[in-house]
Amino acid sequence: MTKTLIPTVPADRTTLTLELDELWSFVCKKVNQCWVWFALCRKTRQIVAFALGDRDEITCWKLWRAIPQVYRQGTCYTDFWSAYQAVIPDEQHEPVGKETGETAHVERFNNTLRQRLARFVRKTLSFSKSQLMHEICLRLFIWRYNMDIYARYLQALEL
Numbered sequence: 001m002t003k004t005l006i007p008t009v010p011a012d013r014t015t016l017t018l019e020l021d022e023l024w025s026f027v028c029k030k031v032n033q034c035w036v037w038f039a040l041c042r043k044t045r046q047i048v049a050f051a052l053g054d055r056d057e058i059t060c061w062k063l064w065r066a067i068p069q070v071y072r073q074g075t076c077y078t079d080f081w082s083a084y085q086a087v088i089p090d091e092q093h094e095p096v097g098k099e100t101g102e103t104a105h106v107e108r109f110n111n112t113l114r115q116r117l118a119r120f121v122r123k124t125l126s127f128s129k130s131q132l133m134h135e136i137c138l139r140l141f142i143w144r145y146n147m148d149i150y151a152r153y154l155q156a157l158e159l
Contacts, residue, residue, distance in 0.1 A: 016074025017042040019106035020063070020084065022055055023113070025120050027128045034134060036120075037063040040106040041071065044153070046146045047109065052135055057083040064088065077102040109145075117141055 023036045037059055039049040049066035053059030060083035064072070073092075078084040080095045096102040114120050117137060119128050128134035 015043045016071055018048070018067070018071055018074060018076045019103045020076055020078045020088075021103055021106040021110060022081070023110045023120070024055075025128075025134070027131050027134050029127075034131065035059060036138060038106055038109065039063060039067050039071070039076075040109055042077075042105055044149060045105055045109075046149050047142045050138070050142065052131070052138075055081075055083070057086050060084060060087045079103065112145075113138075113141065 019040045019042055021038055021040075023038070025034050025036055026032050027034050033054070034052055035055040037051045037053075038047055040046070041048050048068060048071050049063060051059050051063035051066055053062060064087050075094055076084075076088050076092050077094045077096055078088070079098070084093060085095065094102065098107065119134070119137060128137065
């Protein structure tokens with residue numbers, strides 16, 4: 001499944017930098033792997049798109065198509081996973097190691113997600129019993145996360 005998320009803070013066209021990463025999860029039992037792929041805007045810290053599926057090129061394509069067109073024009077920082085290299089155009093793709101800090105914001109989001117939603121923790125008694133509930137819980141969390149950032153953005157404009 002692929003979903004575009006709104007609202008996101010309008011991006012400054014000169015700083016359209018995305019950080020992309022994938023996160024392992026499961027539905028019902030650990031053999032039913034469900035990878036969650038994220039695209040995070042570095043400037044706003046909002047999740048602009050996500051995709052659920054396997055850790056393969058097909059799901060990476062789903063994520064790429066879910067990213068709003070305006071964001072696809074900027075630079076995309078990822079790890080060295082081969083699916084990213086196959087999908088993202090070379091002139092926009094910057095594969096980097098974790099030690100560079102270029103994907104620190106999306107890695108931080110992954111940690112926040114795991115901390116706040118027990119169903120995304122690796123070793124847990126909590127889990128999603130259906131793919132639909134897995135997506136609904138994720139979608140609700142991301143919507144709330146983005147709205148909190150958006151509210152802070154609007155509040156800063158009033159100051």
